[in-house]
Amino acid sequence: MxxxxxxxxxRMEWRSKDAINSMLFFALLVVVxxxxxxxxxxxxxRRIAGGLIWVAFLFAAVVALxxxxxxxxxxxxxxxxxxxxxxxxxxxxxKALGNFLFVVVLEALMAPLFVVFYELxxxxxxxxxxxxxxxxxxxxxxxxxxxxxxxxxTRSREIMLxxxxxxxxxxxxxxxxxxxxxxxxxxxxxxxxxxMLAVYDVAFTAVCLLLFESVLNAE
Amino acid sequence: xxxxxxxxxVLTIALLAYSTYQGLFVAPTEQTMGEVQRIFYYHVPSAxxxxxxxxxxxxxxxxxxxxxxxxxxxxxxxxxxVGVAFCTIVLITGPIWARPVWGIWxxxxxxxxxxxxLWLIYVSYLVLRRFAAGGQTQVLAAALxxxxxxxxxxxxxxxxxxxxxxxxxxxxxxxxxxxxxAMLHAFFWNxxxxxxxxxxxxxxxxxxxxxEEKVEATxxxxxxxxxxx
Numbered sequence: 001m002x003x004x005x006x007x008x009x010x011r012m013e014w015r016s017k018d019a020i021n022s023m024l025f026f027a028l029l030v031v032v033x034x035x036x037x038x039x040x041x042x043x044x045x046r047r048i049a050g051g052l053i054w055v056a057f058l059f060a061a062v063v064a065l066x067x068x069x070x071x072x073x074x075x076x077x078x079x080x081x082x083x084x085x086x087x088x089x090x091x092x093x094x095k096a097l098g099n100f101l102f103v104v105v106l107e108a109l110m111a112p113l114f115v116v117f118y119e120l121x122x123x124x125x126x127x128x129x130x131x132x133x134x135x136x137x138x139x140x141x142x143x144x145x146x147x148x149x150x151x152x153x154t155r156s157r158e159i160m161l162x163x164x165x166x167x168x169x170x171x172x173x174x175x176x177x178x179x180x181x182x183x184x185x186x187x188x189x190x191x192x193x194x195x196m197l198a199v200y201d202v203a204f205t206a207v208c209l210l211l212f213e214s215v216l217n218a219e
Numbered sequence: 220x221x222x223x224x225x226x227x228x229v230l231t232i233a234l235l236a237y238s239t240y241q242g243l244f245v246a247p248t249e250q251t252m253g254e255v256q257r258i259f260y261y262h263v264p265s266a267x268x269x270x271x272x273x274x275x276x277x278x279x280x281x282x283x284x285x286x287x288x289x290x291x292x293x294x295x296x297x298x299x300x301v302g303v304a305f306c307t308i309v310l311i312t313g314p315i316w317a318r319p320v321w322g323i324w325x326x327x328x329x330x331x332x333x334x335x336x337l338w339l340i341y342v343s344y345l346v347l348r349r350f351a352a353g354g355q356t357q358v359l360a361a362a363l364x365x366x367x368x369x370x371x372x373x374x375x376x377x378x379x380x381x382x383x384x385x386x387x388x389x390x391x392x393x394x395x396x397x398x399x400x401a402m403l404h405a406f407f408w409n410x411x412x413x414x415x416x417x418x419x420x421x422x423x424x425x426x427x428x429x430x431e432e433k434v435e436a437t438x439x440x441x442x443x444x445x446x447x448x
Contacts, residue, residue: 143366150359154350163346164363167339168370171377196377207369211362214284218358 001086005094012071013102019064023106027060028113035117045118050180053114054173058140061103062162065144068095069152081216088213096145096208103137123186132183132190135197136176139204143168146208149215172200224422231415238408246405258316260405264413265308266334272302272417273341273368280364283357289432292357295364297424299344301417306338329379336374340367 013019034052038044045052072078081091114120122129144165151160179193242260249256279295282288313331314324325331344367348360 146362146366150347150351150362153355153359154347156350160347160350164343167336167343168366170336170339171370171373174377196373200373203369203373204366207366211284211365214358215362218355 001090002094002097005091006097009094009098010101013098019067019102020105023060023063023102024109026063027056027106027110030056030059031110031113031117040118046120046123046184047181049114049118049120049184050177052118053110053180054136054176056110057103057107057137058166058169058173060106061099061137061140061144062165064099064102064106065141065148065165066151066158066161068099068145068148073152078216088216089209091216092145092149092208092212096142099141099145100138103141104134107133107137120184122184124183124190128183128190128194129180131194132176132179132197135194135201136172136179139172139176139197139200140165140169142201142205142208143172146212146215149212153218172197175200227415228419231412231419234408234412234415238405238412241405241408246402249402252320255316255319258312260409261413262309262312262316263406264410265305265312267410268413268417269302269305269309269337271414272298272305272421273337273371275421276302276341276344276364277368280361280368283361284365287357289357290429292361293425293428293432294421295361296348296428297421299341299348299364300424301420303338303341303345304420305413305417306334306341309334310338327378329375332378333371333375337367337371340370 031052034056038048038052040048069078072081081088144161147165147168148161151157151164154160175193175196179190179197182188182190182193238260242257246257246260248254275298276295279291279298282291283295313334317326318324344360344363347363348356351359
């Protein structure tokens with residue numbers, strides 16, 4: 001069930017490329033605007049890049065997350081899921097994994113741009129950056145997918161998602177930004193932040209899986 | 220039950236009057252900070268009451284998801300609103316005190332930041348309650364309340380680490396090491412009084428919420444009957 005839904009979403013995305021294109025263009029705009037707004041030198045940019053990168057990805061991820069459940073509303077697909085005997089958590093995991101892949105692809109495509117525009121070069125090891133990116137993306141996406149399922153039931157749903165996602169994500173964002181900055185500048189060890197992100201991921205994945213069924217069946 | 224509650228309100232008002240008197244007139248003036256230290260008698264009890272409210276909100280939300288009874292949802296709504304109100308008091312009185320004592324309005328210290336994030340989370344909870352459609356509100360709000368509650372210790376941990384890595388120079392003066400007994404006296408009376416005010420407000424808000432739901436249900440029933448005719 002997880003695989004079927006995931007493959008379906010990936011295939012739809014592959015054919016339309018809606019989410020990835022809008023995310024990419026959005027993130028590109030954020031990068032350019034930040035570059036104008038702060039006009040950093042190479043040394044400065046290494047210091048602020050952690051913040052810039054993650055704020056750009058956070059905003060871009062919201063674009064994709066908002067579309068997560070929207071297409072299931074058409075033709076009452078979500079209701080069909082609800083009456084089907086498939087476990088709700090399988091559906092949730094498929095959606096979360098799908099979003100995770102989209103955002104990771106986005107990050108992989110955007111990383112060279114950051115290097116070009118901000119003249120970034122990492123002092124710390126690259127593999128740590130990848131670990132932070134994966135853990136951080138999951139932290140954003142797992143809660144984002146859940147909150148997208150919440151916000152789709154509200155009026156003005158597009159605005160609702162960031163309003164409830166951002167406050168909860170503050171510690172994750174702090175951990176991502178600080179870990180990235182300490183790796184890029186090589187001044188401090190990112191270990192604590194990586195552990196922090198892992199704790200955050202585990203805690204919130206558990207909460208999501210625990211509560212998703214109630215939210216899906218909320219009437 | 221009703222007379223009991225009215226008696227409790229009267230008692231709360233009396234307590235508040237007494238504790239205000241204690242805090243403003245009886246407790247001695249602090250040596251280094253002066254009169255501004257008296258804000259402490261409002262600041263800390265408000266923070267405590269906000270904490271109690273948010274904890275009630277969490278418990279009520281868990282009970283709601285488990286039992287699905289409207290009463291615990293109403294309690295969750297009431298406690299979140301009262302908690303945000305007290306948390307706002309904390310965030311306003313804090314800077315008023317910090318400006319003359321620390322020389323700055325705000326610092327990104329662990330406790331300050333945690334309080335602010337807490338406030339943000341519960342405001343987003345109230346926004347969700349307002350925007351959610353019809354009968355789904357309760358479940359969605361309860362889910363978000365649990366997320367918020369799980370988030371708080373993580374926020375506190377991360378900010379603490381964040382700040383111990385980069386010590387802030389303004390946090391000079393030590394914490395209330397060895398409070399004068401008269402101050403302690405005033406402080407505890409205020410703590411009690413504020414907790415009672417919080418409880419009174421929560422109960423009132425809870426009743427209002429229950430009444431609102433009853434009115435809504437009556438309207439819906441009336442509309443259904445009108446449609447059948």
